[in-house]
Amino acid sequence: xxxxxxxALRAEALKVRRSRxxxxxxxxxxxxxxxxxxxxxxxxxxxRARELGLLGAKAQLAGGAADWAGxxxxxxxxxAVGGLIVFGTVxxxxxxxxxxxxxxxxxxxxxxxxxxxxxxxxxxxxAWCLAxxxxxxxxxxxxxxxxxxxxxxxxTALQGAGTVLATAALTAGLATTYGLAASVGRGYLPAVGxxxxxxxxxxxxAxVGYGAWFPWAVPALLAGTAGxxxxxxxxxxxxxxxxxxxxCSAATAVWWERxxxxx
Amino acid sequence: MDGPxxxxxxxxxxxxxxxxxxxxxxxxxxxxxxxxxxIGAGEVYALLGLNGAxxxxxxxxxxxxxxxxxxxxxxxxxxxGDRRTWARVGYLVETPSAYPELTVRENLEVVxxxxxxxxxxxxxxxxxxxGLTAYADRRARALSLGNLQxxxxxxxxxxxxxxxxxxxxxxxxxxxxVAEIRALLAGLAREHGATxxxxxxxxxxxxxxxxxxxxxxxxxxxxxxxxxxxxxxVHRHVRVTTRDDARAADALTRAGxxxxxxxxAVLLEDAWSRDRPDAVATVLVRSGVPPTxxxxxxxxxxxxxxxxxxxxxxxxxxxx
Numbered sequence: 001x002x003x004x005x006x007x008a009l010r011a012e013a014l015k016v017r018r019s020r021x022x023x024x025x026x027x028x029x030x031x032x033x034x035x036x037x038x039x040x041x042x043x044x045x046x047x048r049a050r051e052l053g054l055l056g057a058k059a060q061l062a063g064g065a066a067d068w069a070g071x072x073x074x075x076x077x078x079x080a081v082g083g084l085i086v087f088g089t090v091x092x093x094x095x096x097x098x099x100x101x102x103x104x105x106x107x108x109x110x111x112x113x114x115x116x117x118x119x120x121x122x123x124x125x126x127a128w129c130l131a132x133x134x135x136x137x138x139x140x141x142x143x144x145x146x147x148x149x150x151x152x153x154x155x156t157a158l159q160g161a162g163t164v165l166a167t168a169a170l171t172a173g174l175a176t177t178y179g180l181a182a183s184v185g186r187g188y189l190p191a192v193g194x195x196x197x198x199x200x201x202x203x204x205x206a207x208v209g210y211g212a213w214f215p216w217a218v219p220a221l222l223a224g225t226a227g228x229x230x231x232x233x234x235x236x237x238x239x240x241x242x243x244x245x246x247x248c249s250a251a252t253a254v255w256w257e258r259x260x261x262x263x
Numbered sequence: 264m265d266g267p268x269x270x271x272x273x274x275x276x277x278x279x280x281x282x283x284x285x286x287x288x289x290x291x292x293x294x295x296x297x298x299x300x301x302i303g304a305g306e307v308y309a310l311l312g313l314n315g316a317x318x319x320x321x322x323x324x325x326x327x328x329x330x331x332x333x334x335x336x337x338x339x340x341x342x343x344g345d346r347r348t349w350a351r352v353g354y355l356v357e358t359p360s361a362y363p364e365l366t367v368r369e370n371l372e373v374v375x376x377x378x379x380x381x382x383x384x385x386x387x388x389x390x391x392x393x394g395l396t397a398y399a400d401r402r403a404r405a406l407s408l409g410n411l412q413x414x415x416x417x418x419x420x421x422x423x424x425x426x427x428x429x430x431x432x433x434x435x436x437x438x439x440x441v442a443e444i445r446a447l448l449a450g451l452a453r454e455h456g457a458t459x460x461x462x463x464x465x466x467x468x469x470x471x472x473x474x475x476x477x478x479x480x481x482x483x484x485x486x487x488x489x490x491x492x493x494x495x496x497v498h499r500h501v502r503v504t505t506r507d508d509a510r511a512a513d514a515l516t517r518a519g520x521x522x523x524x525x526x527x528a529v530l531l532e533d534a535w536s537r538d539r540p541d542a543v544a545t546v547l548v549r550s551g552v553p554p555t556x557x558x559x560x561x562x563x564x565x566x567x568x569x570x571x572x573x574x575x576x577x578x579x580x581x582x583x
Contacts, residue, residue: 003379011376018364102360106418109326111350112377261328262289262320 004112008120012094016124021093025086029132032082033139036074040066040147067151068144072160075140076167076223079133083171084199084216087129091175092191094121095252096182104186105261114256122176122249129172137164163223170219170238173245174198180248183255186263212237215244276304277340279426279458280325285334287320287482294320296482297334302460302475304425307452309473310462317482318462319357322430325460326354339426350378353424355432359415363404367395367414370403374418385421393417394443408435416444420451427451429461433468445472466497467561478571486571497561498570501531501540504556505547514550515543 016022043066098104107117144152177198182191202216206225211217212233218241221233280302287295295317302308312318323329325336327344336343339351361370371386390399393413398406406414412435419427432448433441449472451457463469469476470490478486488496504527505511512529515522520543523530536543540559547554 007376007379011373014369014373014376015362015365018362018369020364101362102358103362105328105356106360106374107377108328109349109352109354110377111346111379113346117377258330260330262323 004116005119005123007112008116009124012117012120012124015097016094016128019093021090022128025090025128025132026135028082028086029136030139032078032086033075033136033143036071036078036140037143037147039074040071040144040149043070044147044149065151066147066149068149068153068156069151069160071140071144071149072156072164073224075136075160076164077220077225078136079164079167079171080220080223080225083129083133083168084174084202084219085195086132087125087168087172087175088178088191088195090128090132091125091177091179092182092188092195094125094182095179096185096188096191099182099186100188107256108261115253118249118253118256121179122252125175125179126172129168129175133165133168137161167219167223170222170241173241174216174219176245176248176252180252180255183252184259213240215241278303278337279339280308280460281337282325283335285321285324285336286332287317287324287329288332293482295324295331298479298482298484299334300477300484300487302458304458305452305456307448307459307461307472307474309469309476310460310479311464311466311469311476312462312479313464316479318479319430320482321479322354322356322428322460322462325428326352326356328356350422351425352428353419353422353426354428355415355419356428356430358434359411359418361403361406361411361414361418364402366400366402367406367410368399370414371417371421374421378422380422389417389421392420392447394440409437409440412436413440416447420447423455423457425457427457427459427461429459431463432461433463433465441468448472480571498532499537499559499561501536501543502556502558502560503529503531503543503547503554505529505552505554507552510550511547511552511554514547514552517550518546520546 098107108114178191178195181194182188185191185194198216202211202214202220205211205214206217206220211221213236215237218233218237221237224232278301280300282298282300284297284299285295286293286297298317298321300308310318310321320329324331325338325343338348341348361367362373365373368386368390371389375383375386390396393416395410395413395417398410403411403414412432416429416432419429427448429448433444436444445468448459448461452459452474461469461473473490475489476487477484503511503515503522508524508527508529512522512524515529515531520531520536521533523532531537531543537559540557544554544557
């Protein structure tokens with residue numbers, strides 16, 4: 001299986017390298033990092049924040065203080081909310097493109113088994129999401145240094161980056177849903193529908209107070225989107241995300257192995 | 264020639280493709296209905312059928328892409344789905360496709376990785392064999408339909424498989440390309456002993472390339488015959504047009520022939536007329552009704568099918 005996975009990874013990596021989608025998702029993450037930096041810039045100067053009115057108030061709600069802890073907190077929230085859309089796009093593109101380009105049939109009767117191709121897509125997707133998170137962290141660090149944010153310490157950086165990475169890991173796990181949706185739906189469109197549905201459902205479920213149990217709301221709660229008054233999700237919520245990711249990954253592999261590929 | 268009993272390959276030796284009463288149903292629709300066939304090494308077997316006859320479904324069944332509702336299928340001595348088989352099988356199903364942002368060479372590299380071929384020269388070799396040298400570094404999205412078809416064939420044959428399964432392999436190719444692919448497939452079978460299973464709706468093309476033909480209609484294998492037998496069975500007739508068809512028909516009748524008048528033409532369906540259209544013309548010229556048009560017409564595939572399935576409402580092969 002190792003040889004099969006390695007072969008499938010080489011093939012997938014070549015396809016990703018030649019695509020514009022990595023650049024687009026990278027640009028989206030850098031843009032999100034720059035927007036976070038703008039919020040911090042506004043928070044740094046209360047007079048300017050008052051002049052901006054609503055924007056200043058919103059920045060206060062989302063990020064808290066204009067210091068390094070606030071910068072990392074804002075980055076975690078970007079990963080939890082914006083990341084679900086960006087990571088979801090990665091997953092639905094990796095699987096959905098095979099149907100839009102009509103290349104899925106070329107992956108079905110090969111010495112490399114279909115489950116190895118699915119696993120390669122998932123591994124590559126995970127690595128891609130990690131790279132995007134590192135890119136966001138890099139943007140946050142660079143902009144924080146430019147803004148000369150106060151409160152830097154190794155422990156603050158470690159804890160802040162740890163929260164961002166943990167949020168990213170959970171969000172990347174949720175993105176497997178859209179890989180499954182793109183496979184079963186044989187294209188991008190059904191997966192985009194599921195993506196919007198889950199993002200909307202997460203908002204509604206979190207608003208009525210059950211977010212800690214709803215997998216798609218868990219990363220946002222972990223990132224502190226609900227504010228300081230709300231507790232972080234417990235082990236059950238995190239376990240729900242892990243189980244969902246494992247279930248969707250396995251279901252995608254089983255679907256590719258056993259479904260009737262008649263189109 | 265073997266019948267569709269699935270007992271042995273027609274070319275001798277163990278069959279490379281063996282189907283026994285294979286069926287595929289989608290709800291109430293029977294896409295493939297109890298098909299049995301056996302294809303041996305070195306054969307070029309053509310599945311001939313109208314659109315929707317079940318050709319592609321049958322090929323997908325063979326390639327493990329869809330599961331049969333009934334029956335058994337084996338490739339190269341192993342049940343369909345045994346992964347060890349796929350290294351020895353090449354295929355092109357339906358329209359050729361490629362990753363649009365990858366070049367021709369990169370598309371072939373993807374296949375080389377997934378087929379776990381260690382030989383890096385396989386890609387260059389395929390590029391050259393399929394006349395893609397000039398397009399090797401061109402992105403697939405910029406290829407013409409014909410070159411996309413060549414790329415599809417190159418992907419299918421990159422690893423020089425023992426069994427090649429091709430769905431409409433000459434679609435989109437220009438006449439020179441068709442001849443090239445025909446020669447390549449014939450060479451694969453003749454020189455390398457490869458088995459070629461292809462589907463087509465082009466009667467003339469199939470007759471030139473196949474050693475054996477199976478006619479698929481509404482999911483059933485309704486006729487199986489070798490290429491020579493097909494040529495004998497396909498109806499041909501002489502179609503004559505003149506300025507006075509009534510006089511022409513009289514003249515031909517007086518000459519001992521059996522003309523049949525249809526709107527705008529006179530038809531002769533006997534073997535003598537088919538073999539000697541020049542003599543038919545001479546009869547007409549001597550009778551003072553020279554032909555304005557004379558052609559030996561071969562019935563089209565649809566007419567042949569309708570006749571094979573006993574549903575030819577016009578009763579006039581090739582004249583519709």
